[in-house]
Amino acid sequence: MDSGLTKSRIEALCDGVFAIAMTLMAFNVKVPSRSGGSGAVSLAAALFELWPQFLTYIISFVILGVYWIGHHNQFHYIRRSDRVLLWINIIFLMFLTAIPFSTGVLGEYPNDQIAVVVYGSNLLLVGLLLYCQWWYATSKHHLTDPGLDPAIVTMAKKRILIGPCILLLAIAVSYLNTKFSILIFAVLPVIYIIPGRIDQHWSPRE
Amino acid sequence: MDSGLTKSRIEALCDGVFAIAMTLMAFNVKVPSRSGGSGAVSLAAALFELWPQFLTYIISFVILGVYWIGHHNQFHYIRRSDRVLLWINIIFLMFLTAIPFSTGVLGEYPNDQIAVVVYGSNLLLVGLLLYCQWWYATSKHHLTDPGLDPAIVTMAKKRILIGPCILLLAIAVSYLNTKFSILIFAVLPVIYIIPGRIDQHWSPRE
Amino acid sequence: MDSGLTKSRIEALCDGVFAIAMTLMAFNVKVPSRSGGSGAVSLAAALFELWPQFLTYIISFVILGVYWIGHHNQFHYIRRSDRVLLWINIIFLMFLTAIPFSTGVLGEYPNDQIAVVVYGSNLLLVGLLLYCQWWYATSKHHLTDPGLDPAIVTMAKKRILIGPCILLLAIAVSYLNTKFSILIFAVLPVIYIIPGRIDQHWSPRE
Amino acid sequence: MDSGLTKSRIEALCDGVFAIAMTLMAFNVKVPSRSGGSGAVSLAAALFELWPQFLTYIISFVILGVYWIGHHNQFHYIRRSDRVLLWINIIFLMFLTAIPFSTGVLGEYPNDQIAVVVYGSNLLLVGLLLYCQWWYATSKHHLTDPGLDPAIVTMAKKRILIGPCILLLAIAVSYLNTKFSILIFAVLPVIYIIPGRIDQHWSPRE
Numbered sequence: 001m002d003s004g005l006t007k008s009r010i011e012a013l014c015d016g017v018f019a020i021a022m023t024l025m026a027f028n029v030k031v032p033s034r035s036g037g038s039g040a041v042s043l044a045a046a047l048f049e050l051w052p053q054f055l056t057y058i059i060s061f062v063i064l065g066v067y068w069i070g071h072h073n074q075f076h077y078i079r080r081s082d083r084v085l086l087w088i089n090i091i092f093l094m095f096l097t098a099i100p101f102s103t104g105v106l107g108e109y110p111n112d113q114i115a116v117v118v119y120g121s122n123l124l125l126v127g128l129l130l131y132c133q134w135w136y137a138t139s140k141h142h143l144t145d146p147g148l149d150p151a152i153v154t155m156a157k158k159r160i161l162i163g164p165c166i167l168l169l170a171i172a173v174s175y176l177n178t179k180f181s182i183l184i185f186a187v188l189p190v191i192y193i194i195p196g197r198i199d200q201h202w203s204p205r206e
Numbered sequence: 207m208d209s210g211l212t213k214s215r216i217e218a219l220c221d222g223v224f225a226i227a228m229t230l231m232a233f234n235v236k237v238p239s240r241s242g243g244s245g246a247v248s249l250a251a252a253l254f255e256l257w258p259q260f261l262t263y264i265i266s267f268v269i270l271g272v273y274w275i276g277h278h279n280q281f282h283y284i285r286r287s288d289r290v291l292l293w294i295n296i297i298f299l300m301f302l303t304a305i306p307f308s309t310g311v312l313g314e315y316p317n318d319q320i321a322v323v324v325y326g327s328n329l330l331l332v333g334l335l336l337y338c339q340w341w342y343a344t345s346k347h348h349l350t351d352p353g354l355d356p357a358i359v360t361m362a363k364k365r366i367l368i369g370p371c372i373l374l375l376a377i378a379v380s381y382l383n384t385k386f387s388i389l390i391f392a393v394l395p396v397i398y399i400i401p402g403r404i405d406q407h408w409s410p411r412e
Numbered sequence: 413m414d415s416g417l418t419k420s421r422i423e424a425l426c427d428g429v430f431a432i433a434m435t436l437m438a439f440n441v442k443v444p445s446r447s448g449g450s451g452a453v454s455l456a457a458a459l460f461e462l463w464p465q466f467l468t469y470i471i472s473f474v475i476l477g478v479y480w481i482g483h484h485n486q487f488h489y490i491r492r493s494d495r496v497l498l499w500i501n502i503i504f505l506m507f508l509t510a511i512p513f514s515t516g517v518l519g520e521y522p523n524d525q526i527a528v529v530v531y532g533s534n535l536l537l538v539g540l541l542l543y544c545q546w547w548y549a550t551s552k553h554h555l556t557d558p559g560l561d562p563a564i565v566t567m568a569k570k571r572i573l574i575g576p577c578i579l580l581l582a583i584a585v586s587y588l589n590t591k592f593s594i595l596i597f598a599v600l601p602v603i604y605i606i607p608g609r610i611d612q613h614w615s616p617r618e
Numbered sequence: 619m620d621s622g623l624t625k626s627r628i629e630a631l632c633d634g635v636f637a638i639a640m641t642l643m644a645f646n647v648k649v650p651s652r653s654g655g656s657g658a659v660s661l662a663a664a665l666f667e668l669w670p671q672f673l674t675y676i677i678s679f680v681i682l683g684v685y686w687i688g689h690h691n692q693f694h695y696i697r698r699s700d701r702v703l704l705w706i707n708i709i710f711l712m713f714l715t716a717i718p719f720s721t722g723v724l725g726e727y728p729n730d731q732i733a734v735v736v737y738g739s740n741l742l743l744v745g746l747l748l749y750c751q752w753w754y755a756t757s758k759h760h761l762t763d764p765g766l767d768p769a770i771v772t773m774a775k776k777r778i779l780i781g782p783c784i785l786l787l788a789i790a791v792s793y794l795n796t797k798f799s800i801l802i803f804a805v806l807p808v809i810y811i812i813p814g815r816i817d818q819h820w821s822p823r824e
Contacts, residue, residue, distance in 0.1 A: 427627070438718065
């Protein structure tokens with residue numbers, strides 16, 4: 001390990017940031033105020049009006065789940081850390097902690113094309129940093145086990161890149177129809193949840 | 207373990223989310239503002255007016271404690287993890303992180319039947335996901351120790367289902383009287399805190 | 413351990429709650445708004461006006477530090493856990509997570525006697541639960557090592573009780589002068605920071 | 619270890635506080651409100667106006683990353699803990715948790731010299747406490763391995779002091795030009811990210 005910064009230490013910081021970002025996101029959805037303008041509006045109606053915020057919250061939470069799994073899958077194969085890997089992770093976390101903000105923007109402005117671009121770009125950057133980490137760690141088996149099967153490396157690369165490609169598509173589509181972009185965001189995690197070919201290399205281990 | 211996502215990693219994320227949700231809930235109770243409308247109102251009166259929020263905070267905190275214990279009790283017997291278990295946990299956490307929100311709704315609208323339904327449904331979903339996890343992990347001893355006593359599996363199932371049943375009752379009762387529903391919410395954790403038959407299988411181990 | 417709830421699991425939840433409560437407390441101190449009423453007021457003056465909030469923040473942070481050390485010192489001797497210990501900890505955490513709220517109340521109303529009583533009572537309850545845990549765990553060496561020196565048990569009991577006694581004094585004094593109460597709160601951690609007789613039993617171990 | 623407060627326990631608290639401070643900082647950047655005064659302003663313009671807050675967020679996040687790495691590098695060499703080290707850490711965390719506040723102040727008032735002084739002083743105090751910890755732990759190899767090379771101790775001391783020196787410079791420069799101070803803040807982490815002579819002692823270890 002580089003200067004005592006063991007793999008497990010990086011994982012602990014990442015797990016912490018993931019847990020907090022996931023929990024804080026729910027705090028973007030504000031409890032409707034009793035002292036709201038028109039007293040006639042019922043609580044049910046006030047909660048129903050929040051549906052874009054609930055929807056973006058659910059989408060972001062599940063995508064964070066996908067990234068969390070992806071991050072850990074990588075660290076299963078990463079054996080060592082160095083200064084560059086460390087900083088890739090810190091930049092990764094920097095964009096990760098911005099997801100609650102861009103989720104809030106999209107929840108507040110679900111029909112605004114700019115909001116879709118901001119949200120999509122944020123997720124895109126997180127996905128690219130995940131790719132960047134895998135590429136850096138596996139190039140010449142730099143930080144991984146020398147016996148790591150190159151087929152797994154390549155398969156994982158492709159799998160990680162699916163996300164950024166779909167996100168680019170969602171951003172492009174937003175110029176035509178923002179509702180369709182949000183649909184694409186919602187579909188993204190489904191693709192990762194469905195078991196893929198790479199699972200044959202991983203699955204039921206003790 | 208499935209692809210490096212060890213049991214302990216899932217537990218770390220869950221512990222983090224539990225700790226943050228518990229601590230953030232207290233932040234729904236806002237410090238009364240000095241610049242409030244009527245300067246004549248004393249701090250004591252302003253704090254006293256917050257009692258529904260204190261009450262719902264206490265109830266939610268103790269129920270989160272019950273769920274935390276339940277989650278860990280399950281992981282005591284779960285030996286392996288797979289992709290499905292992982293996603294059950296992520297969905298479990300998604301509804302868990304919504305508890306501070308629905309607690310805030312109930313604290314703000316303690317007499318509104320909709321608020322009781324929202325709060326009860328949220329707790330119900332968390333309880334059902336806990337049941338779902340136990341059912342999935344123990345079916346055919348899929349992810350547990352093959353030697354696990356089927357009596358424990360069945361007893362735990364019954365014990366986990368007590369919560370959702372009581373929550374359904376509280377939701378039903380809300381159509382008659384919301385105050386009585388809140389009383390049922392308050393009684394719920396007491397049932398779990400009292401030692402049950404299952405404790406004979408667990409208790410004083412080193 | 414009782415049903416998989418190992419000592420370390422309780423410690424992880426507690427460490428998480430301590431870390432979050434400590435960090436969130438700083439969020440009670442709001443950045444002065446640019447769009448504030450009188451544009452003539454300088455930032456320096458606006459920040460200076462926040463001094464009661466800075467002061468209470470510092471006092472609470474250091475007291476949380478004292479409690480954190482106290483909690484861990486106890487777990488150094490506690491070997492087992494059971495359902496009661498678990499619930500003592502959950503109730504302990506419940507009052508702990510309220511400290512940012514009562515700190516906010518005191519910071520907003522430093523001259524209000526009610527605020528001093530609220531703050532002091534909150535700290536008192538946390539301190540008493542810490543005492544309660546030590547009393548429960550050590551009675552008949554229930555959850556501790558049988559070889560634990562009774563002198564340490566008694567000495568620790570006395571040391572833990574110093575806090576609640578001083579807090580009772582501060583609450584009583586608030587009926588005369590709230591400023592003097594706040595001074596007593598500030599002195600409290602100093603007493604614990606200064607090495608005591610109990611350190612002879614603990615100190616420089618590997 | 620002193621009374622059960624193992625090194626790893628301190629690290630867990632610190633990692634937690636770092637993770638939360640990093641994630642919460644992003645919450646200082648508020649989602650622009652839909653119900654803002656002038657409806658004519660576009661979301662793009664509203665987001666663009668937030669640029670000082672994004673900039674200070676990025677600077678603070680990267681500096682927190684530098685401090686996190688520095689803290690862990692020290693604990694790689696620290697073998698024991700005692701009461702003083704514990705309190706150095708608690709005070710270190712106290713100033714660390716204030717960074718989101720002072721970042722918010724600088725983001726809100728990027729042209730105000732007071733904001734630059736507040737921000738710089740906060741970072742300076744954190745840096746000095748890090749130095750203080752290293753000085754305390756290594757003096758007479760008090761808490762470190764007796765075999766620790768004195769050259770590493772000295773080199774690390776110099777490296778840690780670079781930060782406070784640059785921060786003092788930035789504070790001084792703020793009396794002339796606050797924009798230049800912010801530029802110096804931005805350059806600070808770059809100096810630490812670039813590999814230094816000390817890396818020869820650390821780097822590619824298993």
